[in-house]
Amino acid sequence: xxxxxxxxxxxxxxxxxxxxxxxxxxxxxxxxxxxxxxxxxxxxxxxxxxxxxxxxxxxxxxxxxxxxxxxxxxxxxxxxxxxxxxxxxxxxxxxxxxxxxxxxxxxxxxxxxxxxxxxxxxxxxxxxxx
Amino acid sequence: xxxxxxxxxxxxxxxxxxxxxxxxxxxxxxxxxxxxxxxxxxxxxxxxxxxxxxxxxxxxxxxxxxxxxxxxxxxxxxxxxxxxxxxxxxxxxxxxxxxxxxxxxxxxxxxxxxxxxxxxxxxxxxxxxxxxxxxxxxxxxxxxxxxxxxxxxxxxxxxxxxxxxxxxxxxxxxxxxxxxxxxxxxxxxxxxxxxxxxxxxxxxxxxxxxxxxxxxxxxxxxxxxxxxxxxxxxxxxxxxxxxxxxxxxxxxxxxxxxxxxxxxxxxxxxxxxxxxxxxxxxxxxxxxxxxxxxxxxxxxxxxxxxxxxxxxxxxxxxxxxxxxxxxxxxxxxxxxxxxxxxxxxxxxxxxxxxxxxxxxxxxxxxxx
Numbered sequence: 001x002x003x004x005x006x007x008x009x010x011x012x013x014x015x016x017x018x019x020x021x022x023x024x025x026x027x028x029x030x031x032x033x034x035x036x037x038x039x040x041x042x043x044x045x046x047x048x049x050x051x052x053x054x055x056x057x058x059x060x061x062x063x064x065x066x067x068x069x070x071x072x073x074x075x076x077x078x079x080x081x082x083x084x085x086x087x088x089x090x091x092x093x094x095x096x097x098x099x100x101x102x103x104x105x106x107x108x109x110x111x112x113x114x115x116x117x118x119x120x121x122x123x124x125x126x127x128x129x130x
Numbered sequence: 131x132x133x134x135x136x137x138x139x140x141x142x143x144x145x146x147x148x149x150x151x152x153x154x155x156x157x158x159x160x161x162x163x164x165x166x167x168x169x170x171x172x173x174x175x176x177x178x179x180x181x182x183x184x185x186x187x188x189x190x191x192x193x194x195x196x197x198x199x200x201x202x203x204x205x206x207x208x209x210x211x212x213x214x215x216x217x218x219x220x221x222x223x224x225x226x227x228x229x230x231x232x233x234x235x236x237x238x239x240x241x242x243x244x245x246x247x248x249x250x251x252x253x254x255x256x257x258x259x260x261x262x263x264x265x266x267x268x269x270x271x272x273x274x275x276x277x278x279x280x281x282x283x284x285x286x287x288x289x290x291x292x293x294x295x296x297x298x299x300x301x302x303x304x305x306x307x308x309x310x311x312x313x314x315x316x317x318x319x320x321x322x323x324x325x326x327x328x329x330x331x332x333x334x335x336x337x338x339x340x341x342x343x344x345x346x347x348x349x350x351x352x353x354x355x356x357x358x359x360x361x362x363x364x365x366x367x368x369x370x371x372x373x374x375x376x377x378x379x380x381x382x383x384x385x386x387x388x389x390x391x392x393x394x395x396x397x398x399x400x401x402x403x404x405x406x407x408x409x410x411x412x413x414x415x416x417x418x419x420x421x422x423x424x425x426x427x428x429x430x431x432x433x434x435x436x437x438x439x440x441x442x443x444x445x446x447x448x449x450x451x452x453x454x455x456x457x458x459x460x461x462x463x464x465x466x467x468x469x470x471x472x473x474x475x476x477x478x479x480x481x482x483x484x485x486x487x488x489x490x491x492x493x494x495x496x497x498x
Contacts, residue, residue, distance in 0.1 A: 037362065038163045040453040041428040061430045063162045063453045064362050086428060
């Protein structure tokens with residue numbers, strides 16, 4: 001199980017990678033993609049919207065199940081990874097293959113960076129998964 | 131949690147395991163899509179040992195089965211199998227099952243001998259239900275914990291298994307079976323049945339022979355792209371064919387006529403559990419029907435999602451849904467009111483805030 005040390009994590013198995021002061025990439029963890037299995041579609045129709053921490057920003061469809069995606073922190077959805085999107089390259093399986101790199105889901109602008117303190121580090125997250 | 135004789139093998143193979151009906155079962159090995167494709171194109175092996183096996187024998191066996199099951203068990207002869215269901219007394223379904231008529235000499239008390247194969251999740255419920263039918267000269271034995279079951283399915287299944295037995299498998303027609311040696315194991319029930327639509331066999335053996343059987347089949351199939359298949363792909367394979375899954379598409383509340391199982395509901399055979407209710411439904415018509423749903427969206431319908439008409443009025447619910455690995459698009463099944471059940475009707479499936487447009491179709495979803 002890959003849990004990079006430089007990322008922040010949520011109990012819902014999202015990760016967040018901070019770029020600069022208030023820009024971040026968000027995706028789902030290696031554990032999450034493994035639990036979901038073959039991912040066949042990612043829907044994010046919140047681009048341009050500002051959402052609160054914990055709000056649903058999108059949905060992942062795997063063959064077996066559907067999972068909502070939750071905002072790890074409050075912020076604006078700046079970009080939906082075009083490699084995943086149906087309007088772009090439409091390769092949702094990148095989340096299975098590369099959950100922390102090519103399979104990032106959205107780029108966000110944090111509206112309240114203080115919330116970062118509520119997220120888990122790699123050690124705490126690793127204790128959060130079975 | 132119970133194990134099957136192969137549970138350790140699945141873990142060694144790196145399967146994702148999960149509890150299903152009280153058993154520690156493999157959900158997937160290489161991934162649902164890859165396993166699905168292996169069955170459609172080559173051959174796959176499923177450990178479905180969690181299924182229940184009841185033996186019913188005796189002079190009253192046929193009369194009991196005629197009372198508790200909907201299909202006409204009198205049509206069975208030794209070597210013939212039949213898909214059927216057990217109605218409850220309120221017009222619903224206790225379970226769906228396969229009935230095998232065994233050779234008469236398998237009965238220790240004369241009369242006929244039958245094997246009933248029931249769903250794992252229903253073993254206890256079925257057992258209690260059957261026991262409630264008294265006054266038949268029968269002996270009923272639950273051998274679920276003694277028997278293992280492997281399904282070997284796919285276009286190359288027959289060729290792979292043929293290399294392991296003297297029995298001419300090409301002679302066993304669909305829903306027929308024979309009992310013979312396979313892989314050096316005596317008395318294997320070799321049944322031309324399955325839950326995938328891709329052809330092949332289901333093999334019933336005693337637990338102590340399961341590992342030997344599994345190993346022999348994988349050795350025989352290594353040139354044929356043979357693969358172990360988990361319950362995940364079992365579900366996508368059956369759903370592409372429109373086969374019902376108990377607990378999803380049929381249950382204690384659904385009538386076999388509503389579920390499209392009129393073909394196993396033989397009202398002419400004489401009275402059986404709920405036959406009067408079904409007769410009335412046949413004469414007066416049913417209120418809802420299980421239909422196939424072809425979804426014109428990328429979102430996947432799931433069990434329990436509400437179905438509405440163009441005005442947003444609720445007309446039914448989804449019972450099963452998945453991404454079809456063969457089609458690369460979402461498919462589903464669900465009950466809709468009769469006036470929306472016609473093929474080609476446009477309906478909408480409520481998925482959170484979205485409404486997914488879908489067309490009513492007649493399964494199977496894929497042509498093999």
